[in-house]
Amino acid sequence: MLTIYQSDTQGALQEVNQFKKGCWIHLTHPSDEEKQRLISELNIDLDFLNDALDEEETARIDKENGQVILFVEVPISQKEGDKEIYTTVPLGIMVTEDYFLTVCLKETDVMKDFVQGNVKNFYTHMTTRFVLQILFRTSNYFLQGLKRINKHRENLEISMRKSLKNNELLSVLAIQKSLVYFSTALEDNSLLVERLLSGSFLKMYDDDQELLEDVKIEMRQAIKTTEIYSTILGNVMNGFSSIISNNLNHKVKLLSALTIIVTLPMIIATYYGMNVKLPMQDHPQAFNIIMILSATITIGTALLFWKKKYL
The missing domain is CATH 1.20.58 (Methane Monooxygenase Hydroxylase; Chain G, domain 1)
Incomplete structure (x- = not known):
């Protein structure tokens, strides 16, 4: 689905029909016709679209022909059998002088917040701030996902103390898989932020310095929390393995x-x-x-x- 947004003079987000200077173009699981429209009207590179729609794409940042290209790993939850798995999906971002383009294979809560007006001081033409706000919301959703994962782990631990069944062990493995996904994605996103700090990709404004610091803090907190929860889960599994053996x-x-x-x-x-x-x-x-x-x-x-x- 291809949607075009633009902030008005009051800062309200409006949906428009045509590509305009300062607009935000958002693609979610686009069709071949929608991709062809971007290629023909905006001269978008097909490789960028294919990379953004590749589930295996990792976080990175590049600059080509005056266009800044970023790939950010965004957290999502999905069903794997009857188990809920937390994983990530790449979000492709292209920043140019005329427009801001985002491409993702799936609809994410991160981008929904912008569409629904849940992000303060958001303007489609303020591209540097837009990128930082996406990174901040992404880190925030990682933390929210980690809290839900830890709560699920605590409930499983209580159940395992009463009766240890295969279904509970499979749930623990699902949590372990989610933490691995989160840990890898956060490390990649952290490297992206470090490269972004160099200032060689996007121009940093004084008004965005506080937001940049918030992004760094949220990212570090998410990485540390993932490490702590992974350690706790490992200790729980070792403890129950000893109990089973005994x-x-x-x-x-x-x-x-x-x-x-x-x-x-x-x-x-x-x-x-x-x-x-x-x-x-x-x-x-x-x-x-x-x-x-x-x-x-x-x-x-x-x-x-x-x-x-x-x-």
Whole structure:
């Protein structure tokens, strides 16, 4: 979908039909016709559009022929089976003297905030501020996603303490995958911001310095939070792995002890089942004596194992 926006003199965002100087062109999962329109009317490079629509594209910044091209990794959530996975999608940004172009494969909450007027001091013609505001909102949504991930982890931890099932382990793996996606994306975005600070790509204005500092703080906080949650999740998994191993050892020990207890009377019964002359075979109380002997050995062995806490 291709949509064109432009801020009026009051700062309100208006949707327009034609490309104008200072407008914002936003593409979400564009059709071939929409891409062809940009190529023919604005001379947009097809490679830029294809890169922006490539899910594997990483964050980077370049400058070609007076055009600044950025790729920012934006957080999204999606379903993988019955599990919710937090991942990222590349957002392509092209800044020129006449327009501001954004291209994304999916609709994101970051760009919805701009369309719905949730971003203060937003003007389509203030391109440097627009880029910084996108980076700030992106970092903010990373933090929000991390909070939801951590809350989900806490709920899973409580469930795992009561009953450890495969479904809960799969949910933990989904969280682990989300944290890996976030960690990689944040590192790439951080490198992009560092290159942006050099001032060789976009002109930095004094009014945007505070916003730039906010972007750096939000980015560092998101990276640190991801590291902390990854460490916590790793410790939780190691702890439950030790519990599972300990429980398994206890059950194996219990089964081994029960096998020994049952085997001892079976040995006596097997011995007296042989068709040869045996001690006490002519004794009138032979059967009772053998039963008492077997019971004594069984009870004695069971008490010994109980004392040693094998049972």
